[in-house]
Amino acid sequence: MSDFLDLAARRQSCRSFSGIRVEREKLTKCVEAARLAPSGCNGQPWSFVVVDDPQKVAEVAKCAQPLNINAFTDKAGAFIIVLEEHAVLMPMLRKMLDSQTFAKGDIGGAVISICLEAADLGVGSCIIGLYDRETLCNILGLPQEQRFGALIALGYAADDAIRPKTRKGLSEIVKYV
Numbered sequence: 001m002s003d004f005l006d007l008a009a010r011r012q013s014c015r016s017f018s019g020i021r022v023e024r025e026k027l028t029k030c031v032e033a034a035r036l037a038p039s040g041c042n043g044q045p046w047s048f049v050v051v052d053d054p055q056k057v058a059e060v061a062k063c064a065q066p067l068n069i070n071a072f073t074d075k076a077g078a079f080i081i082v083l084e085e086h087a088v089l090m091p092m093l094r095k096m097l098d099s100q101t102f103a104k105g106d107i108g109g110a111v112i113s114i115c116l117e118a119a120d121l122g123v124g125s126c127i128i129g130l131y132d133r134e135t136l137c138n139i140l141g142l143p144q145e146q147r148f149g150a151l152i153a154l155g156y157a158a159d160d161a162i163r164p165k166t167r168k169g170l171s172e173i174v175k176y177v
């Protein structure tokens with residue numbers, strides 16, 4: 001088992017995939033990591049579509065390239081799409097809060113769990129924020145009103161050098177009281 005901070009530093013957005021397919025066993029482990037993530041009231045407002053059929057992978061890659069960005073996804077080996085589902089909150093909270101109050105945060109946790117598990121397995125990942133939802137629904141056979149959490153490109157890195165992280169310093173973002 002690797003040191004967690006080392007793993008967090010090794011996880012980076014991969015934008016140079018080799019085109020090699022990712023084993024289904026590894027993709028399933030990524031989803032398992034997401035399944036174990038915490039969620040508000042344990043509502044688990046998510047489901048996952050694993051795209052590993054080469055033809056579908058190529059089609060999904062095109063959805064990830066609006067405005068001619070993210071061309072590197074053409075060489076992704078797979079995608080995991082995190083869908084936002086209805087969260088069932090505790091009865092007491094249901095009176096006060098919308099069912100999806102915690103959903104975005106919950107999904108963020110699931111997404112980073114996928115990326116960290118992938119990194120631990122030697123698989124590169126890149127979260128894709130901009131994508132063509134309408135075409136994606138058509139490709140995946142989802143209703144147009146489907147809520148999306150995230151699209152994650154996965155694959156083996158062609159260049160696996162670890163880049164230094166560009167981040168705010170600890171002193172800028174933390175205070176101890």
Ligand SMILES: Cc1cc2nc3c(=O)[nH]c(=O)nc-3n(C[C@H](O)[C@H](O)[C@H](O)COP(=O)(O)O)c2cc1C
Pocket residue numbers: 011012013014015070126127128129130165
């Ligand atoms: C919600 C979200 C959307 C993102 N969308 C894209 C994207 O469309 N294309 C891309 O190349 N990187 C995308 N990224 C990756 C970020 O640019 C990256 O996480 C950030 O620059 C930090 O770099 P690192 O992941 O290598 O540590 C996205 C990240 C997040 C969390």
